[in-house]
Amino acid sequence: MLKLSLMAVFVGIAAALVAWLLYRLIGLVTHLAFAGQWSFDFTAPSVLGAPTWVILVAPVVGGLLIGLMARFGTERIRGHGIPEALEAILFRKSKMMLKVAILKPLASAIAIGTGGPFGAEGPIIMTGGAVGSLMGQVFYLTSIERRTLLVAGACAGMAATFDTPIAATLLAVELLLFELRPRSTIPVAIACFVAAGLRPYLIGPGPLFALDVTFHPDTVVLAMAAVSGVFGGLLATLLSAMIYKSEDLFHKLPVHWMWWPAIGALAVGLGGWLEPQALGVGYGVIDKLLTGQMVGSAIVVFMIVKSLMWVIYLSSGTSGGILAPLLALGAGLGGLEAMFFPGSQPLLWPLLGMVAMLTGVMRSPFTSILFALELTRNATALPALLVTCIVAYGVSVFLMKRSILTEKIARRGRDVFREYSVDRLEHMAIKEVMTTGILSVPGSISVHELAANHFDAQQKYRAYPVVDADGKLLNVVNRQVLNQWRENHIDDNSILADVLDVDPVVAFPDESCRSVAVRMAVEKLDRIPVVVSIDDRHLLGMITRYDLLKPYTHFHDEERVRERFFGNGKVAAQSDNKP
Missing domain, CATH: 1.10.3080.10 (Clc chloride channel)
Incomplete structure (x- = not known):
């Protein structure tokens, strides 16, 4: 400045x-x-x-x-x-x-x-x-x-x-x-x-x-x-x-x-x-x-x-x-x-x-x-x-x-709207929207076990965080990473902790959704693990692109849902779903 x-x-x-x-x-x-x-x-x-x-x-x-x-x-x-x-x-x-x-x-x-x-x-x-x-x-x-x-x-x-x-x-x-x-x-x-x-x-x-x-x-x-x-x-x-x-x-x-x-x-x-x-x-x-x-x-x-x-x-x-x-x-x-x-x-x-x-x-x-x-x-x-x-x-x-x-x-095909409003991503923390209770994978299993148990035909999740014995994050693995290992001829019996890059992109619970959204866009990721702090890598949850839409759901409710809290002792709400 x-x-x-x-x-x-x-x-x-x-x-x-x-x-x-x-x-x-x-x-x-x-x-x-x-x-x-x-x-x-x-x-x-x-x-x-x-x-x-x-x-x-x-x-x-x-x-x-x-x-x-x-x-x-x-x-x-x-x-x-x-x-x-x-x-x-x-x-x-x-x-x-x-x-x-x-x-x-x-x-x-x-x-x-x-x-x-x-x-x-x-x-x-x-x-x-x-x-x-x-x-x-x-x-x-x-x-x-x-x-x-x-x-x-x-x-x-x-x-x-x-x-x-x-x-x-x-x-x-x-x-x-x-x-x-x-x-x-x-x-x-x-x-x-x-x-x-x-x-x-x-x-x-x-x-x-x-x-x-x-x-x-x-x-x-x-x-x-x-x-x-x-x-x-x-x-x-x-x-x-x-x-x-x-x-x-x-x-x-x-x-x-x-x-x-x-x-x-x-x-x-x-x-x-x-x-x-x-x-x-x-x-x-x-x-x-x-x-x-x-x-x-x-x-x-x-x-x-x-x-x-x-x-x-x-x-x-x-x-x-x-x-x-x-x-x-x-x-x-x-x-x-x-x-x-x-x-x-x-x-x-x-x-x-x-x-x-x-x-x-x-x-x-x-x-x-x-x-x-x-x-x-x-x-x-x-x-x-x-x-x-x-x-x-x-x-x-x-x-x-x-x-x-x-x-x-x-008239040249580019709309410009100048109304100021609160940036919803800026004013909500990651801990308010992240997904918790996620399934993690221990870093002690082999590449073969990972592929057989988590990336088979009945694959339930697109990616899994890998943690050590203390529950600290090592990295996130998905099918793309698995395919790269195979292209690089990584031995299927190799232990995940030995082959994973241990410098993952992470988010912290008190960060704003905006800063993590920018990080996700720059790194071209669709999900980022959430850990306690930069020094404490204990896994808390996962933040996805869908999670980052939640602040706008709150915004929609604030704009469209009309409530009355007095009258006949009841709480009444009306929703206006017009855009």
């Missing part, structure tokens, strides 16, 4: 530099596309005063370039980044290619800089993950260690983008690491805090959306926060469904996928012509919504245009992040809620709308809560944030089988 923690420092530095570089690239492309200027300042396309024909044409040119880069560079630059990182973690041993680290930020800068309604965070997450993975491939590391560095780079990229190191670390736990262990959590946290520490010097100081307002969530506000969570979950579900319906339509087009981004960019150009504020990342619009500077019909127009642009262009396979659009649309939803919800805190609802959308789409409720706190540096809305996020999470889970982050992987 110490080695990974040290490497995580350099991963965090690299991720912060990637974030800075992508911001500069986006600024350059934006100025070149919409103003014909050479400038690296990060700005919105809408403030550059581009003529209509530029707004219509620039996104299409960007889409053409991205399609060419994906076709002749690498297809892995397509998408918003997080599903691609998940796929690398789960199915490619956390290995990412060098050209992904080079082409992904370039393609994203082109997509966003030419007006694409995306955030910079998705490409930064993907590129940071690629940097971490590449560093892991330089050294002799396990797949788990590479995964830790990949996730460290990805989440450090998010921390550098939004100055949210705690939320970025929690995102790793809720979404990317698939475990909560010090070996991975500590390096990821180090990388995130290093990247966030460098952000003021590279990108700028202070929270991205500071809210200097004190909220007082009373009972009515908390009740309406739950309603806001319902609306956010519904909108998140609707947009997720629209994205994949739109993607299905693109797949039906009679043209190569290389041209899809250019076709999708037509919607961006038209949308930018109707509502220029919908172009680009949209941080300025989010700030206006959070501070109440955008109201009424302006919000409605913005939300309709932004959502259609985002859905169509993202489903075309271009490159860009989803967090910023979700924040913008969620803040817009909250701005509309503020017009109708009771109370004297209108600025609360755009904040709640943001986290409701984020939770509904990503299904990471606690990350969303901390993300809002760090993004605004305002903790007074915490009770309302908790209510909104949990309700939005419930609505999303109820209405959608998968989130937008895992649906893409599932």
Whole structure:
């Protein structure tokens, strides 16, 4: 862990530099596309005063370039980044290619800089993950260690983008690491805090959306926060469904996928012509919504245009992040809620709308809560944030089988389920499931006696433990071992104790079922004898593959058997055998 923690420092530095570089690239492309200027300042396309024909044409040119880069560079630059990182973690041993680290930020800068309604965070997450993975491939590391560095780079990229190191670390736990262990959590946290520490010097100081307002969530506000969570979950579900319906339509087009981004960019150009504020990342619009500077019909127009642009262009396979659009649309939803919800805190609802959308789409409720706190540096809305996020999470889970982050992987034939639960094998000891009272064979008999008495046509057991006169285990013998002896011309009159290997694979009663299951898989065994301890080889029993299924029987009973212990003085139980 110490080695990974040290490497995580350099991963965090690299991720912060990637974030800075992508911001500069986006600024350059934006100025070149919409103003014909050479400038690296990060700005919105809408403030550059581009003529209509530029707004219509620039996104299409960007889409053409991205399609060419994906076709002749690498297809892995397509998408918003997080599903691609998940796929690398789960199915490619956390290995990412060098050209992904080079082409992904370039393609994203082109997509966003030419007006694409995306955030910079998705490409930064993907590129940071690629940097971490590449560093892991330089050294002799396990797949788990590479995964830790990949996730460290990805989440450090998010921390550098939004100055949210705690939320970025929690995102790793809720979404990317698939475990909560010090070996991975500590390096990821180090990388995130290093990247966030460098952000003021590279990108700028202070929270991205500071809210200097004190909220007082009373009972009515908390009740309406739950309603806001319902609306956010519904909108998140609707947009997720629209994205994949739109993607299905693109797949039906009679043209190569290389041209899809250019076709999708037509919607961006038209949308930018109707509502220029919908172009680009949209941080300025989010700030206006959070501070109440955008109201009424302006919000409605913005939300309709932004959502259609985002859905169509993202489903075309271009490159860009989803967090910023979700924040913008969620803040817009909250701005509309503020017009109708009771109370004297209108600025609360755009904040709640943001986290409701984020939770509904990503299904990471606690990350969303901390993300809002760090993004605004305002903790007074915490009770309302908790209510909104949990309700939005419930609505999303109820209405959608998968989130937008895992649906893409599932469509490639690989299901990803992110629910955390207790590892039943980890929490049951061998002594709770092993088979006792087993038949053993004395080591003093001959090979011939063993074959005649235990491996004849009426063979009762597949294997037998062999013990010495004191009942201590020598080894386990089965028909395969017997056949090997005969192939090696071992004399049938040889005594078992003389021909057996006396270094057997064993298990101990207090070991977890998980550790023994791993040992059984590595050694390619279907049963392992259980002895008292490493120094005391007295045989206690046998653990088989079937025995290792017993913890899951307990799990099934806990999940399916419903019991009542009070009422009429009887104990009643009902079993639900549905899977």
